[in-house]
Amino acid sequence: MLLLALLVVAAVFLWRTLGDEVPGASVARDSIDSGREPRVRITNASGSVSVAGAGDLEAVEYEVTRYAVAGDPAAARSAASEVPVDVAREGSTVTLGTDGGGETGADYSVRVPSGGGVEVESEEGDVEVTGLDGAVTVRAESGDVTVRDVAGDVTVEAGGGDVFVGGVRTDTGNVELSVESGDVSLEDLIVGTLETTVETGDVTLSGRFSGGGRVSVGTGDVTARLPSGDATELDLETLVGQVSREAPGEDGASEDRNGGNN
Numbered sequence: 001m002l003l004l005a006l007l008v009v010a011a012v013f014l015w016r017t018l019g020d021e022v023p024g025a026s027v028a029r030d031s032i033d034s035g036r037e038p039r040v041r042i043t044n045a046s047g048s049v050s051v052a053g054a055g056d057l058e059a060v061e062y063e064v065t066r067y068a069v070a071g072d073p074a075a076a077r078s079a080a081s082e083v084p085v086d087v088a089r090e091g092s093t094v095t096l097g098t099d100g101g102g103e104t105g106a107d108y109s110v111r112v113p114s115g116g117g118v119e120v121e122s123e124e125g126d127v128e129v130t131g132l133d134g135a136v137t138v139r140a141e142s143g144d145v146t147v148r149d150v151a152g153d154v155t156v157e158a159g160g161g162d163v164f165v166g167g168v169r170t171d172t173g174n175v176e177l178s179v180e181s182g183d184v185s186l187e188d189l190i191v192g193t194l195e196t197t198v199e200t201g202d203v204t205l206s207g208r209f210s211g212g213g214r215v216s217v218g219t220g221d222v223t224a225r226l227p228s229g230d231a232t233e234l235d236l237e238t239l240v241g242q243v244s245r246e247a248p249g250e251d252g253a254s255e256d257r258n259g260g261n262n
Contacts, residue, residue, distance in 0.1 A: 021069040021103075024076025028085050031061040032094055037115040037134065039093045045100025046124045047107045048143075053114035053131030060094045061111040062087075069103045080104070117152055126161070144182075158182060165189070166207070175213075183220075194234065202241075205231065217241060 034040075036058055042049055047067070068079035083104045086097040098106040100123070107125075112118060117134025120127050128146040129136050135152040138145050141159040149167040154175045156163055163179055166187035177184060177196040184198055188207035196203060196215045203215055205224040212233035215222055221241045224231055228247045236243045 021071060022073055022076050023067060023069050024073055024078070024080045026066050026077055026081035026083070028064045028066065029062070030087070031059045032087060032089055033058065034060045034089070034094050034113065034116070035092055036113045037092065038113060038117075039134070040110065040112050040116060040118045041093065041095045041097075041120075042108060042110065042118065043095075043097035043099075043121045044106060044108060044123070044125060045098060046105035047098070047100075048125045049108045049110070049120050049122055049127045051108075051110045051112055051118050051120065051129045051132070053116070053133070054111045055114045057111060057113040059113075060096075060116075062096060063109045064096075064098070065107045065109075066098070067105045067107075162201075171210075209234065 038060060040051070040060055064085050066080045066083035068076055068083060070076040070079050083098065083106060085106070088095045096108065096110070100106070112132065114131055115133050117132060117136060118129055119137040120129065120139070122140045122143060124142045126143045127138050127140050129138065129150065130148045133151040136147055136150050137155045138147065139157045140161060142161060144161045145156055145158050146164045147154055147156065151169045153170060153173045154165060154168055156165065156177045158179045160181045162182045163177060164185045165175060165177065168175055168189045168191055170191055172192040174193045174195070175189060175191050179198045179201060181200045183201045184196060184203045186203070186205045189209050189211065191211040194211055194213035198220060199218045200220060202220045203217055203222045205226055209226050209230045214235045215237070217238040219240045220238060222236045222238050222243045224236060224245045225248060
């Protein structure tokens with residue numbers, strides 16, 4: 001009985017200690033010369049990453065909002081200001097990174113010359129990349145991923161979270177997606193090859209599609225809402241779920257299956 005009472009007291013003390021902590025934020029802004037076609041690498045342990053291309057830039061501009069918690073607002077802001085942002089440049093490659101640790105995090109908002117490409121590694125948080133002509137690679141353990149309006153190869157490896165890829169214009173390039181758990185939306189793709197593998201989740205293709213390749217799902221539905229002449233060289237398959245193709249404004253042919261393709 002005494003042991004139980006001690007455990008209760010300890011739990012209450014811990015709850016009150018954590019409950020008294022408050023969050024604080026600190027913003028770091030800067031830019032680094034990069035030329036018009038840089039390769040940008042961003043590593044973030046906890047927090048969102050947003051990368052946007054801008055045609056008039058010759059530098060990488062970044063704003064990093066860092067977060068921390070402490071016993072009072074002033075201490076929390078001070079702790080947030082001490083969260084390091086590592087910045088480096090080697091040739092045309094610019095590297096930004098935050099390791100996180102403890103109860104800290106960082107949100108990245110980055111503007112990149114539109115001729116550049118980007119590689120993002122994120123442990124926890126949403127990632128969005130838009131408006132770049134170069135190759136885009138995103139590796140995200142947990143969080144949604146959006147890649148929109150790009151003209152280079154796209155590679156996405158996602159652990160848990162929804163993925164949207166749209167407005168890709170690379171006639172001979174590749175889009176490769178590997179998703180463990182999450183829904184995938186593909187819209188308006190002009191590519192050489194599309195390779196999409198999803199363990200658990202639904203895949204939807206819409207708009208226009210040009211290219212070949214394969215969409216393979218373990219458990220989930222595959223729906224292609226495309227004009228009848230599109231995606232004729234694209235294989236759609238699911239082990240457990242439904243595959244359907246339909247032109248906009250028409251009822252699509254569909255098939256329920258445990259293992260099959262269309």
